[in-house]
Amino acid sequence: MPEAVEQILIYLHLLSALYWVGGNLLFISFGMSMRHVYKSASLVPGFRALGRTFRVGTWISVFLLVLTGTLLLIYRWGGVDTDMVIKLVLFGILLPLKALHDFYIASRAAKENPPAFYFKLTMLVARLNLLIALLIIYFSMRFVR
Numbered sequence: 001m002p003e004a005v006e007q008i009l010i011y012l013h014l015l016s017a018l019y020w021v022g023g024n025l026l027f028i029s030f031g032m033s034m035r036h037v038y039k040s041a042s043l044v045p046g047f048r049a050l051g052r053t054f055r056v057g058t059w060i061s062v063f064l065l066v067l068t069g070t071l072l073l074i075y076r077w078g079g080v081d082t083d084m085v086i087k088l089v090l091f092g093i094l095l096p097l098k099a100l101h102d103f104y105i106a107s108r109a110a111k112e113n114p115p116a117f118y119f120k121l122t123m124l125v126a127r128l129n130l131l132i133a134l135l136i137i138y139f140s141m142r143f144v145r
């Protein structure tokens with residue numbers, strides 16, 4: 001694979017991971033400041049609008065991660081080792097959980113007033129997803145070095 005193509009693929013892979021995971025961290029910070037610091041109901045519509053836009057962005061990231069990651073794996077690395085297998089298994093767990101969060105439970109939580117079962121479940125799954133994503137980054141780092 002030409003070096004320039006390789007660099008573009010790595011750049012896109014890293015950028016997608018940064019957007020997804022960094023965005024999740026910001027999202028959690030926003031949620032915490034809403035609930036614990038400002039306690040203002042007027043922030044809720046902004047939070048939901050951000051959630052809808054971020055959902056689109058993260059699925060584009062997922063698409064780019066799979067595409068660039070698969071190409072890099074085949075043409076640059078020529079195979080997988082234990083760290084990559086662990087990363088891919090974690091990704092295989094994260095993907096359906098993310099779909100469940102984004103397309104089922106989060107939209108139900110948004111309709112709950114006051115927040116109840118789906119709200120708690122959404123928070124739990126969101127945190128679990130972030131934890132899995134952070135583990136994926138750890139195993140990505142180990143695979144490369």
Ligand code: HEM
Binds near residue numbers: 010021065066091140
């Ligand atoms: C099908 C899914 C994926 C595949 C096949 C894949 C594959 C790869 C490969 C081959 C590399 C090495 C890149 C290089 O040549 O230097 C890499 C690096 C990396 N991947 Fe993935 N990846 C996938 C999903 C993800 C996801 C979901 C994340 C984060 C949430 C992620 C985060 C990273 C990071 C941060 C690196 C850079 C590690 C470093 O340079 O230390 N990847 N990935």
